[in-house]
Amino acid sequence: MTAASLVSLVASAMLLGSVYSLVNLGVVLLVRTTGTMNFAQGEFIMLGAYVMSALGPSMGYWPGLLATCVVMASVGFLGYYLLMRFLHGGSEFDKVVLTFMLSIILTQAVIMLWGTDPREIAPATRARVPLLDTSVQATTFIAIAMTVAIAVGLVLFLSRSITGLRMRALSADESLAEYYGIRTEVLSGLAWAMAGVCAAVAGVIYAQGTAVALTLPEILLLAFPAAVLGGLESFEGAVIGSLVVAGVYTFTNYVLGGQWSIVIVYSLMLITLMVRPYGFFGRPVAQRL
Amino acid sequence: MTFSTAGRTVRPPRVGRTARVVSTLAAGLMVSGVLAACGGSDDSSSSGGSYKIGVEIDQTGRSKASGVAQLKGMTAAADAINKAGGIDGHSVELIVRDTASDAAKAVSAYSDLKSQGVSAIAGFLGSVDLGPVVKRAKADNMALLATGSPPDLLDPKNTVFSTVANVNAQSEATLSYIKNRMDDGDVAPEGRVGILRYATPAGEQQSVALAAKAKELGIDIVTEQTAPPGAASLSSQLQTIVDKKPDAVIFLVLESDLLTAVKAADATGLPKDTPIASWAFASSPSSLALVAKSGYHDIAASANLQSPSAAEQSDGLKAYVTAAKAAGLDPGSTQIPEGYAQTMIAAAALKKCGYPCSSKDFIAALESTSTDLDGFAFGPITYSRDEHRGFTAMRFVTSTDSGGIAYAGDPIEIISK
Amino acid sequence: MTTTLGASPQASQSQAVSLDGVCLAIGEVDILDSVTFDVAEGETVGLIGANGSGKSSILNVMSGYYSPTAGAVRVRGHDVTKIRAERVPRYGVGRSFQSVGAIKDLTVRELIALGVEPAWPSSLVASLLGLRAGRSAERSALDRAGALADEYGLGQFIGVRLDEAPYGVRKMADLLRVFVGEPSVLLLDEPASGVAKADRSAIVDLISQWRERSGGSVVLVDHDVAFVVRLASRLVALSSGRVVAVGPVDHVLRDDAVVESFLGSSA
Numbered sequence: 001m002t003a004a005s006l007v008s009l010v011a012s013a014m015l016l017g018s019v020y021s022l023v024n025l026g027v028v029l030l031v032r033t034t035g036t037m038n039f040a041q042g043e044f045i046m047l048g049a050y051v052m053s054a055l056g057p058s059m060g061y062w063p064g065l066l067a068t069c070v071v072m073a074s075v076g077f078l079g080y081y082l083l084m085r086f087l088h089g090g091s092e093f094d095k096v097v098l099t100f101m102l103s104i105i106l107t108q109a110v111i112m113l114w115g116t117d118p119r120e121i122a123p124a125t126r127a128r129v130p131l132l133d134t135s136v137q138a139t140t141f142i143a144i145a146m147t148v149a150i151a152v153g154l155v156l157f158l159s160r161s162i163t164g165l166r167m168r169a170l171s172a173d174e175s176l177a178e179y180y181g182i183r184t185e186v187l188s189g190l191a192w193a194m195a196g197v198c199a200a201v202a203g204v205i206y207a208q209g210t211a212v213a214l215t216l217p218e219i220l221l222l223a224f225p226a227a228v229l230g231g232l233e234s235f236e237g238a239v240i241g242s243l244v245v246a247g248v249y250t251f252t253n254y255v256l257g258g259q260w261s262i263v264i265v266y267s268l269m270l271i272t273l274m275v276r277p278y279g280f281f282g283r284p285v286a287q288r289l
Numbered sequence: 290m291t292f293s294t295a296g297r298t299v300r301p302p303r304v305g306r307t308a309r310v311v312s313t314l315a316a317g318l319m320v321s322g323v324l325a326a327c328g329g330s331d332d333s334s335s336s337g338g339s340y341k342i343g344v345e346i347d348q349t350g351r352s353k354a355s356g357v358a359q360l361k362g363m364t365a366a367a368d369a370i371n372k373a374g375g376i377d378g379h380s381v382e383l384i385v386r387d388t389a390s391d392a393a394k395a396v397s398a399y400s401d402l403k404s405q406g407v408s409a410i411a412g413f414l415g416s417v418d419l420g421p422v423v424k425r426a427k428a429d430n431m432a433l434l435a436t437g438s439p440p441d442l443l444d445p446k447n448t449v450f451s452t453v454a455n456v457n458a459q460s461e462a463t464l465s466y467i468k469n470r471m472d473d474g475d476v477a478p479e480g481r482v483g484i485l486r487y488a489t490p491a492g493e494q495q496s497v498a499l500a501a502k503a504k505e506l507g508i509d510i511v512t513e514q515t516a517p518p519g520a521a522s523l524s525s526q527l528q529t530i531v532d533k534k535p536d537a538v539i540f541l542v543l544e545s546d547l548l549t550a551v552k553a554a555d556a557t558g559l560p561k562d563t564p565i566a567s568w569a570f571a572s573s574p575s576s577l578a579l580v581a582k583s584g585y586h587d588i589a590a591s592a593n594l595q596s597p598s599a600a601e602q603s604d605g606l607k608a609y610v611t612a613a614k615a616a617g618l619d620p621g622s623t624q625i626p627e628g629y630a631q632t633m634i635a636a637a638a639l640k641k642c643g644y645p646c647s648s649k650d651f652i653a654a655l656e657s658t659s660t661d662l663d664g665f666a667f668g669p670i671t672y673s674r675d676e677h678r679g680f681t682a683m684r685f686v687t688s689t690d691s692g693g694i695a696y697a698g699d700p701i702e703i704i705s706k
Numbered sequence: 707m708t709t710t711l712g713a714s715p716q717a718s719q720s721q722a723v724s725l726d727g728v729c730l731a732i733g734e735v736d737i738l739d740s741v742t743f744d745v746a747e748g749e750t751v752g753l754i755g756a757n758g759s760g761k762s763s764i765l766n767v768m769s770g771y772y773s774p775t776a777g778a779v780r781v782r783g784h785d786v787t788k789i790r791a792e793r794v795p796r797y798g799v800g801r802s803f804q805s806v807g808a809i810k811d812l813t814v815r816e817l818i819a820l821g822v823e824p825a826w827p828s829s830l831v832a833s834l835l836g837l838r839a840g841r842s843a844e845r846s847a848l849d850r851a852g853a854l855a856d857e858y859g860l861g862q863f864i865g866v867r868l869d870e871a872p873y874g875v876r877k878m879a880d881l882l883r884v885f886v887g888e889p890s891v892l893l894l895d896e897p898a899s900g901v902a903k904a905d906r907s908a909i910v911d912l913i914s915q916w917r918e919r920s921g922g923s924v925v926l927v928d929h930d931v932a933f934v935v936r937l938a939s940r941l942v943a944l945s946s947g948r949v950v951a952v953g954p955v956d957h958v959l960r961d962d963a964v965v966e967s968f969l970g971s972s973a
């Protein structure tokens with residue numbers, strides 16, 4: 001392997017790791033704030049990508065991304081307000097089932113709005129950054145920077161802000177939080193809106209390097225093992241798990257070929273579950289899912 | 290979260306019931322949505338009874354994108370036939386079942402359709418729904434018309450018929466296309482080719498066929514990279530291909546993966562003027578235009594059927610465009626022409642069969658059918674007792690600067706007659 | 707039957723809380739049956755009764771969580787049976803819990819800070835945008851929580867996760883969460899249960915200091931009658947969801963029905 005290949009493999013692993021991280025940050029956010037495992041996060045990501053593919057060409061990349069975030073925040077909020085809200089205080093299982101329904105509704109909406117043909121998101125820039133004796137797409141660095149900003153922002157928001165504190169109380173016990181005078185519906189809606197924003201950014205970064213297609217939700221196939229490695233409840237874990245999975249996936253692909261990479265990632269997840277059933281960053285007390 | 294500690298017992302089930310109501314409502318809405326999407330064509334024009342064709346196709350699940358589009362094309366064809374008075378006065382009715390990319394659903398849909406007395410079952414996007422019903426169809430003498438049959442199931446001892454160029458033939462055609470470009474001097478005479486294909490059983494079958502064909506044509510396959518369908522990243526595969534400095538590249542993947550592949554090619558620095566060949570799945574004007582945006586301007590995809598965006602227009606193509614527009618569809622959209630053609634091929638066999646047409650008679654009729662769909666196909670689509678692959682020719686298409694379609698080279702014979 | 711009529715000396719407009727014929731049934735089970743009593747401004751009423759007699763259920767109704775099948779609950783004249791539980795604290799109602807343990811992954815100080823009245827919605831917007839106003843509101847919430855914890859001897863525990871803190875500390879933290887919100891009506895569900903005898907005085911001090919400062923009213927539930935009477939001037943005795951006696955402490959404790967149904971041999 002030449003130095004140039006190594007550089008570009010590391011860059012693509014980092015990019016993929018960023019995408020998985022953003023997917024998982026949205027998942028972990030909802031687990032941490034509302035105690036809901038959102039199986040529709042993949043469809044949120046898909047919808048974010050489709051919205052950007054519709055808005056980007058006329059508005060330009062950055063305004064388009066901003067508008068996509070606003071749209072997806074609204075979708076997240078409405079998903080909670082029109083659907084999830086009615087399971088307030090209900091069992092986690094019911095909530096998971098309802099998120100499945102939400103995922104089907106979102107898919108049908110995408111097919112109705114945009115049909116079945118793939119679409120495209122043009123990247124913010126086609127510039128390349130020279131590195132050693134090769135060059136890396138500038139969008140890779142932008143993606144990494146956005147991921148870091150969102151991850152750090154979420155960690156600080158939940159650990160430092162009073163709103164974040166109330167959200168954590170909410171995830172521990174919705175009815176107790178209500179007794180405390182916490183506006184459970186507003187805060188849950190807010191958490192869903194924030195998950196929508198994570199999905200918007202994840203969808204745009206992911207789809208600009210692939211295609212805007214109905215297959216986008218399958219990102220969860222590999223993002224999910226990454227979240228499990230990270231313990232499902234920790235942002236730091238989600239990011240580190242995502243980077244590990246992306247790295248393992250990229251390099252086994254290169255060295256062993258495509259038929260092995262998924263097998264190896266899943267073996268990694270199973271081994272983790274056997275050694276540490278709550279992931280590397282989870283706590284044994286947390287029994288979600 | 291169920292607490293039953295004294296002092297703060299679980300809230301009475303006001304939530305449970307609401308939730309159940311909402312869930313049921315949502316489920317109901319979804320089911321009705323799916324049903325609406327699956328509703329077969331109306332047989333109001335029928336006078337003397339209608340021909341029934343079963344359809345097993347993904348409307349949900351992994352392959353729904355292709356499945357939804359294909360069914361639209363199939364329905365547009367049936368509507369066009371029925372509006373023109375049906376086949377000798379008998380309308381064509383499509384009875385549709387969603388297989389949801391699920392083997393169990395495919396099997397139960399098969400039994401259901403069989404019991405409704407269909408003449409044949411069409412649809413079938415892939416081995417997931419086709420594989421589990423092949424044996425029973427053979428025992429029942431039921432023809433299965435497929436757009437996504439793995440090559441081995443097309444063995445004439447089965448009752449599977451391909452209504453598109455099958456993937457092995459398509460894969461070999463990409464090599465023929467590269468060979469033509471070598472002869473024209475566009476590709477270096479060493480013919481060093483890098484290939485990306487799926488890591489699936491069908492992909493393995495292609496690999497064998499490709500190796501033989503490459504040898505025959507004097508092409509050097511320098512690397513063959515594999516990936517699962519829908520991979521989140523193809524960068525490592527492309528990196529290996531780029532490292533080998535190939536003269537041309539072949540991507541044997543579906544449309545959205547082709548986009549991922551060219552974006553990865555861009556990221557890993559594959560020169561922009563590298564000739565690239567791909568399957569028919571990316572041959573629609575919209576997807577070729579999308580791919581061309583990546584900066585790779587020398588991309589060609591094999592096409593099963595004439596393109597509405599090309600200059601050449603046969604009667605069959607015009608009829609297709611009229612039917613698609615009448616159904617409110619974009620004629621250039623992916624998999625809609627393939628769906629249309631499938632119904633038309635079935636109609637050709639039904640006409641030969643006469644009314645009523647038992648499934649056994651249908652097979653006999655189809656095995657003596659040859660049609661080029663009024664010039665819509667690039668050569669005859671011919672079935673016989675020992676040939677179920679049908680399509681005999683394809684043609685490569687590229688995107689023009691104005692977003693249209695141009696043919697690259699002459700039609701390529703994929704099955705020698 | 708009620709042996710003493712529950713009329714309190716004050717006129718009805720100065721009632722902090724009043725329950726009027728409250729009935730509660732959950733599913734097939736009748737839990738409360740025509741519960742009627744008042745709590746005057748500045749008054750502390752003790753609610754006593756055997757296990758399962760409905761004491762916590764009454765607090766649940768008063769804090770807006772259970773909707774009674776009949777009857778009304780008024781806090782300062784506002785009917786709280788028709789509004790969401792999360793709005794009840796805005797009328798000045800603070801409620802502590804019998805069991806503490808549902809929330810595990812907050813620190814002691816964070817739990818207390820949850821009680822700080824949110825300056826809604828400006829603090830949310832400010833905190834989302836990271837504005838200085840938002841940051842200072844957050845800091846002051848945590849500062850106030852920390853100061854209160856210090857004052858009541860939890861100083862060394864402020865950074866400890868709740869599931870790693872001793873039971874007594876958790877119980878005290880839950881009380882401080884209520885006090886930090888500066889309520890004017892307190893609903894305390896067995897604040898001293900599970901707390902060492904020696905530490906109970908701290909709880910009594912906490913409550914009486916707050917009472918002096920704010921002139922607020924208290925509904926105090928506890929099994930330990932000795933503890934209740936250190937604070938309460940009147941008692942309501944419950945049995946199987948019904949009020950069996952209401953009145954001044956001495957009076958209720960001497961009531962036959964109470965002795966029979968609850969105090970039994972221990973009286």
Ligand SMILES: Nc1ncnc2c1ncn2[C@@H]1O[C@H](COP(=O)(O)OP(=O)(O)OP(=O)(O)O)[C@@H](O)[C@H]1O
Pocket residue numbers: 295296297298299300301732735737755756757758759760761762763764804
């Ligand atoms: N959600 C509920 N569903 C069914 N029964 C309930 C519910 N909540 C309370 N109960 C029942 O109502 C009765 C009163 O319960 P409550 O918790 O109010 O009693 P308590 O006086 O607080 O008892 P303890 O002294 O044990 O705390 C009990 O029999 C209890 O089982």
Ligand SMILES: [Mg+2]
Pocket residue numbers: 295296297761762763804
């Ligand atoms: Mg109780």
